[in-house]
Amino acid sequence: MKRINQFFAAIVCFFTVSTVCNAADRPIPSFQLPEAAKEFVRQNFPGRTIIYAEKDWNFFKTRYEVSLNDGTEIDFNKDGTFDKVDCHWTAVPEGFIPPAIRTFVSQNFPGAVIVKIDKKRRGYNVELSNDIELKFNRHGDFLRYDD
Secondary structure (H helix, E strand, O other), X not given: OHHHHHHHHHHHHHHHHHHXXXXXXXXXXXHHOOHHHHHXXXXXXXXXXXXXXXXXXXXXXXXXXXXXXXXXXXXXXXXXXXXXXXXXXXXXXXXXXXXXXXXXXXXXXXXXOEXXXXXXXXXXXXXXXXXXXXXXXXXXXXXXXXX
16 A cells, blocks of 8 residues: 555656646747747738747647737747737737727727737637727627626
8 A cells, every 4th residue: 555655646746847847938049939920920020029939838738928129929829820919008910810800999999909919719808008808709709898
């Protein structure tokens, strides 16, 4: 019985240590980002440069976080597709925002701009410059205001 408990404790310790080590964010040079992520930055943020890149490993997925020289933060999945763009105080470039979301915001919130867009499995969370947060489905149809 004692050996079983020791074996179980060793297994738990191994998985705990490996999870902590693998879940760490590690800085990487920007050239190690997926090509799609680098192209996304070039197309949508011309004239801005990547000043920091980080790769986040864990058992289930790999993610990349990027900071640009103007303070913009972008999260990418392992393929280099954007998951979140946070421009903080300035407008998110419209090129990758679904047209239905752009239309809804311009018609219902004149003068406000999208400063953050977060792509989720079932849709989008959008934050406007007037601090209003909105939820949309995958097709860009408005669902509700977010608290």
